[in-house]
Amino acid sequence: DAKQNGSSQYRFYDAQRDQSSIEQITLENDLEGSIARQEMQLYYQPKMDMRTGEMIGVEALLRWNHPQLGMVSPARFIPVAEKSGYIVPLELWVLRTAMSQVKQWETEGLSVVPVAVNISQVHLMKPTIFESIMDTITELQFDTDLLELEITESAMMYNEEHVIHILNDLRKAGIAVSMDDFGTGYSSLSYLQSLPIECLKIDRSFINKLTTDKDSRAIAEMIISMARQLNLSIVAEGVETEDQVGLLKEMNCFNAQGYFYSKPMPPEELAQQFAPPSRAS
């Protein structure tokens, strides 16, 4: 402990830990009811075609605007929501809000692209998930061709039989599924081949080191050629530099998301940035 160690550095870390556990408790206490208090918000990040510079889709990403803590990252509150079960109403809110947003863009005359929503492993395991997604779609009269779900590679590996069952139902309903953070979850080739999915998203950690690390480059190359063999589309996550864009195109990967093109943005900002030229002029 601090006394034994005696260094000021150690005390500094202790103070940080106290601070972060207070925040942790605050998050746990305040999450329930955050939707009703309208503290949850969706940002949208474009998926781009690197050849044409066109936006081919958007991903909805949760933001929690906490009255005391400010903007809280989903990396911090999603695990809390998974633990308490609040993830289920939260993601149904995300689905509803994202689909409503697409319909609104449509009525505003903006180009219509599919919206992707992230689904947690905890939510994926709920027996009611397919029904509640379909209920929301029916209620909003939403075109299933415009909805995609993103499920992490590790979530897909949790209960393979159940996952295949749900994914088959989703595919029959016309809802595309992407495997998120691909390359971090150690799924086997045979399992991958048995899954009814449309797309692999190469994890940001490989793209990040694409131009500097031989191994990351080799892994990305392997994922891209494997996706082609399995007839899956591919999206590179976290593209930040022109060099990465160039290299990915050389490797025959043409779809990307990342700060090089755009950060996640509130819907009004995205609409402004991606308004068709005819409207802007």
Ligand code: C2E
């Ligand atoms: P994700 O689904 O893999 O989303 C991509 C994350 O990478 C986003 O972080 C995005 O802002 C960030 N990102 C995109 N491009 C770049 C880049 O060029 N550089 C860097 N450094 N980062 C980039 P965000 O929005 O903080 O979300 C983090 C994670 O939280 C998401 O990872 C997703 O797993 C989770 N998440 C967000 N919303 C939801 C949700 O509604 N449900 C669930 N289950 N998870 C969610």
Ligand code: MG
């Ligand atoms: Mg995602």
Ligand code: MG
């Ligand atoms: Mg579809």
Ligand code: MG
């Ligand atoms: Mg990801």
